[in-house]
Amino acid sequence: MGKNLTKRSEDYSKWYNELVVKADLAENSGVRGCMVIKPYGFAIWEKMQAGLDKMFKETGHENAYFPLFIPKSYLSKEASHVEGFAKECAVVTHYRLKNAEDGSGIVVDPDAKLEEELIVRPTSETIIWDTYRKWIQSYRDLPLLINQWANVVRWEMRTRLFLRTAEFLWQEGHTAHATKQEAIDEAELIMNVYADFVEGQMAVPVIKGVKTASERFAGAVETYCIEALMQDGKALQAGTSHFLGQNFAKAFDVKFATKEGKQEHVWATSWGVSTRLMGALVMTHSDDNGLVLPPKLAPIQVVIVPIYKGMEQLDAISEKVAPLVKALRDKDISVKFDDRDTHKPGFKFNEYELKGVPVRLAIGQRDLENGTFEVARRDTLTKEIVAEADVIGKIVSLLQEIQANIYEKALKYRESHITFVDSYEEFKNVLEEKGGFIAAHWDGSAETEERIKEETKATIRCIPINAETEQGNCMVTGKPSSKRVLFAKAY
């Protein structure tokens, strides 16, 4: 197809890296580990933001904004939290530059050293709970349901566009509740919101579950998650929602007066999804020809390419296309008529395939005569000739069909890649030869989990919410187990 894209079967990782750059989603910047999100990629992220933001608001959350910087002493207040993030913190130590005295250029001014270092937020629990102490006095102030859209920084040594970058964009929800149960309900609500968004709009099927203790967020009592499966058989954690117990309320001394007038610590949750979802979107649906985007998130849902010789033909086509463009826009369908005369139709076809535009219309001289359009769908790469009168209806139904089809395809792949195994030997074989999720019995100990991870690189992705109770024995130690957990190699 002339796209010079590595095939997935040859090198999945290389295919992904090339695709993200060639489809104009993102690229590496001159700053180690930080990416530039290009306009086409950002347009997809904006649609994801809008979709999520609407769902958060519909479930009673409000947006706010908290500082980028966190004083080192705040981060240190919750012991397991700082333990989890200390090794990847970007630290601001000075607040001024100056001209070097030897004329060698601009240097950091040693006289402008901060008394206390500031950490660029890796996540905002500490600064937010320091604020909540002032906002929460009484049960009347609860629940407090707040979300923030922000950039965060976690210094990563090995980075990959969208999947793992030093700086990334995300949303982080931080809620405060009067009771333990209410906080747990919130954490579960958000896990469900995330699953609905990822499945319903991104068309990526997910498994809901909880993390094991060793995979939990630093500072959480329980971490709920949604896990997706990529086409190379590796899992990707798509979102997490944490029940934080009273850990942060205690660390930051946030108490409220109950109806009965008692002072109690507040219960908390936090939850987030990030630009990592862009990676999941790309890896779930795309193929050797380029991106395949779900219509609900595609910046351009329909592209129309004219095939013509000379201005007269183009004018005739443009006249035919104009009312169609208007009719589609009236239906909130985003459409682009690409009448650039600097590129040939074949080049344009390639470009829009690479960029994953769900529906492509072509119209040439013969179509004009016959009153038809050629309609192509990106997911199956099939084409058909559609009469002018039917074309709007066809586009509307195709967009729905493509959204459903790519979800079904991904679900089918996922379902066929959950393998039940009962011995460690079989586990290793399946992991190496087939990949995907492996449902196996585990004795519940961190030691066994760690041993499996060291020996096979597979981690427990989650204990599925809907896992059935089933008597079994840990595949490694033979100790009793009451349900299977899901293992996989993961991004």
Next chain:
Amino acid sequence: MGKNLTKRSEDYSKWYNELVVKADLAENSGVRGCMVIKPYGFAIWEKMQAGLDKMFKETGHENAYFPLFIPKSYLSKEASHVEGFAKECAVVTHYRLKNAEDGSGIVVDPDAKLEEELIVRPTSETIIWDTYRKWIQSYRDLPLLINQWANVVRWEMRTRLFLRTAEFLWQEGHTAHATKQEAIDEAELIMNVYADFVEGQMAVPVIKGVKTASERFAGAVETYCIEALMQDGKALQAGTSHFLGQNFAKAFDVKFATKEGKQEHVWATSWGVSTRLMGALVMTHSDDNGLVLPPKLAPIQVVIVPIYKGMEQLDAISEKVAPLVKALRDKDISVKFDDRDTHKPGFKFNEYELKGVPVRLAIGQRDLENGTFEVARRDTLTKEIVAEADVIGKIVSLLQEIQANIYEKALKYRESHITFVDSYEEFKNVLEEKGGFIAAHWDGSAETEERIKEETKATIRCIPINAETEQGNCMVTGKPSSKRVLFAKAY
């Protein structure tokens, strides 16, 4: 009114600080100079963002995202640019924390020192132009019209909520063009977009102009601006749009092949507005009772307060109110029915006045019997009784009327505070006794401008775009001048 708000006439500055906090717009955080934008304040900012974003997209701009960090060497490439920002840069020098060996807590790991320090972006010209070098090869790649919504950091010693904070939120547009004229046109277009937004949606009248050389953005050839006037007679720069010439293209070696095949440097603009606009919004319209918000940006446009005794009366009111709420929402009017039983009507009236809700409805037993509502408008604090059948129409027209009225009021104030003076003596008197803009002749030299600034604290806010040609003499040096410029003390 029981709001414990300092009066504007007593202490304007104190009034502002109190209002921002009491109306739940923002507060200071535990991080020096960084604010927390609270949900109510953020809801206004979101509406401002949405309004601006739509206007940017309608004028052909796309959003993207560039790194938070800028390598020190990038910042240094454009000489006047680094000169302008070096003194207020937050500098990241390390990327890891660790436990102190003496057990005293968490410390910065000296082994994790960055080879090159990273600056937290004070503005993004340098990182963006480093990227544009890769994106621009040919005239076909131009114009490049990109905007980013982001947080930036400028280390300020004296900060004030929204007006001057170490971290603030903004948008920054960065465009690249094939010709000088096209770049100038873009800079002017954006000045007009800003003026349309600030006048049309914020209801804040502005004067369009250009900055003098000494007030220009660091690295600009020409800075266009919009200047507003606050109720205390001080000016506030509400937005700037810079024609950057080829300065950044040369510093970052960004060239393009013209149609004729020649290699030329690209022409550039950059432009931004920030959360500072929130300060302008508050200070332009609000009064001693609290915020006055323009209906187009009010998170709650209409509040309905029931006045009742007992559940039976509340039920009857709720039944009457429900269809009204629905009808208003169908018209995209945001409405809140405040039926909290924890607070009395008087408390609620106070609260919504403080928060600037444009229209307040009250309904009690007598209204129920008479089929009426009491309708109050925030801008004039007047009330009237409106028949049920007319209430929707009344609300729709009131919202338009309030939007127009607060603009007219601010415009009238501004017009009556532009004083033409011809002597330096008169200038000083007007500045001290009346304030506002002073239109005076100036000899065009940086020396005179600096002298006036030192002696009076007034700066040249702008050379108005529509200033008439008029022969005159500089009020300080007596040298000839061809037009008046606008002086003021400013935020």
